[in-house]
Amino acid sequence: MSNNIQKAPLLEGLGRLFKIGQIVPSSNVTMETEIPAIFRARETILPERFTFHSSRMRMKKVTQEELEAMDAMSLKCAQELSDAHVDVMGYACLVAIMSMGRGYHCVSEVNLHQETVANDFPTPVVTSAGALINGLKVLGAKQISIITPYMRPLTDKVVDYIEHQGIKVKESIALEIPDNLEVAAQNPLNLLEIYKQLDLTDVDVLVASACVQMPSLEAIDLIQAECGIPVTSAAVCTTYEMMKKLGIEAKSTIGGELLSGKY
Numbered sequence: 001m002s003n004n005i006q007k008a009p010l011l012e013g014l015g016r017l018f019k020i021g022q023i024v025p026s027s028n029v030t031m032e033t034e035i036p037a038i039f040r041a042r043e044t045i046l047p048e049r050f051t052f053h054s055s056r057m058r059m060k061k062v063t064q065e066e067l068e069a070m071d072a073m074s075l076k077c078a079q080e081l082s083d084a085h086v087d088v089m090g091y092a093c094l095v096a097i098m099s100m101g102r103g104y105h106c107v108s109e110v111n112l113h114q115e116t117v118a119n120d121f122p123t124p125v126v127t128s129a130g131a132l133i134n135g136l137k138v139l140g141a142k143q144i145s146i147i148t149p150y151m152r153p154l155t156d157k158v159v160d161y162i163e164h165q166g167i168k169v170k171e172s173i174a175l176e177i178p179d180n181l182e183v184a185a186q187n188p189l190n191l192l193e194i195y196k197q198l199d200l201t202d203v204d205v206l207v208a209s210a211c212v213q214m215p216s217l218e219a220i221d222l223i224q225a226e227c228g229i230p231v232t233s234a235a236v237c238t239t240y241e242m243m244k245k246l247g248i249e250a251k252s253t254i255g256g257e258l259l260s261g262k263y
Contacts, residue, residue: 015047018246021086021123023077023112024093025070025213026056027180031092031128034217034235035242038259042243042252055080057093071096074108078115082123088245089116090126092212094234095154097129098161105130124245128212128238133165135237138263139205139230143168145198146207147191149175149183149214158210171198180213188215195223209233220256230257 009017020039022031032054039050055077057070074091081089091097091112097105105127116123136144144167148155155174162169173194177183191208200206208223208231209216216233224231236255240263243250251261 014049017049017051018088018248019084019086020050020052020242021081021084021089022052022054023074023081023089023091024054024056025096025180026058027184028092028213029181029184030215031090031212031235031238034212034215035090035092035239037217038236038239038252038255041254045253046249046251048246048248053081053084053086068100071100071108074112075115078112078125079119082116082119082121085121086123088124088126088242090128090131090238090242092128092238094128094132094210094212095148095150095158097127098158099154102161102164105133126238126241126245128234129161131237131241132207132210132232132234133162133167135232135240135258136162136167136205136207138240139232139258141167141205141230143170143203144205144207145169145171145173145200145203146210147173147175147194147198147214148210149177149186150211151176151178170203173197175214183211183213184215186214188218189222191216191219192222192226195227200227200229203229205229206231207233209235212238217254221254224256232256232258 036052057073109125112125152174159169159172212234220231240250240258252259
C-alpha cells in the first residue's frame with residue numbers, strides 16, 4: 001500500500017476519509033455522478049468515507065482526432081490532481097485509451113503515475129480501459145457481449161482491444177452517437193430493451209455500457225436479475241479497481257456482481 005493511502009485521516013466515529021481523483025473529458029458528466037453514487041452506496045454499509053475531485057481534458061466529439069488530442073492533456077490533469085494529494089486517480093475515458101492502440105492502458109497508467117512521483121506524491125492510477133479488462137478477468141469472463149454509444153469504427157477498436165486481452169466478444173451493439181453530451185443524455189433504463197437484441201447464449205458477462213459517459217448504473221442490477229448472468233460497465237469496473245487500489249473492501253449495494261463483495 002502506498003504511503004499516501006496510509007495517511008488518509010481517520011474520521012471520528014467513522015472510517016478513513018479517502019480523496020478520489022478523476023481525469024475527465026471536458027464534456028463528460030457521467031463519471032462524476034456514477035462513481036460517487038457507487039461509493040455513497042458503499043458508505044451505507046461500510047465505515048470508509050470519500051470526497052471527489054476532478055481535472056478536465058477538452059473533448060466534445062468522440063472522434064479519433066479529438067481523442068488523441070485529449071489524451072495528450074492527461075498528464076497535466078494528473079499533475080493538478082496530485083497537487084490535491086488524492087489517494088487514487090482514475091482516467092475516466094475508456095475509448096480514448098483503447099483508440100490509441102492495443103495494450104495502451106499499461107503505457108498510460110505508467111505515464112500518469114510518473115507524474116505523481118515527480119510531484120512528490122506517488123498515487124495509484126486506474127484507467128477505465130484497464131479496469132474494464134481487469135474486472136472482466138476477475139469475473140472469469142471468457143466470452144462477453146458489449147453495448148457502446150460509439151460509432152461503429154470506434155466500437156470495432158474497442159472489440160479488438162478487448163479480444164487482444166484474451167476475452168472474446170461475441171456481439172457488440174454500437175448506438176452510433178458522436179456527440180458526447182448526447183451520449184450522457186441517454187436514459188439508462190433504455191438498456192433494459194437494448195440488451196435484448198443480443199444473443200447471450202454462452203456469454204459469461206454482459207457489459208451494459210463499455211463507455212464511462214453512457215449512463216447505465218440504474219439498469220445494471222435490473223438487467224442482471226433479468227438475464228441471469230453477471231452484468232457490469234466501465235464505470236463499475238473503474239470503481240472496483242479504485243477500491244482495490246485503496247486497499248478497502250470492493251463492495252457496494254449497487255453495481256452488479258463485481259461489487260457483491262465476493263471479489
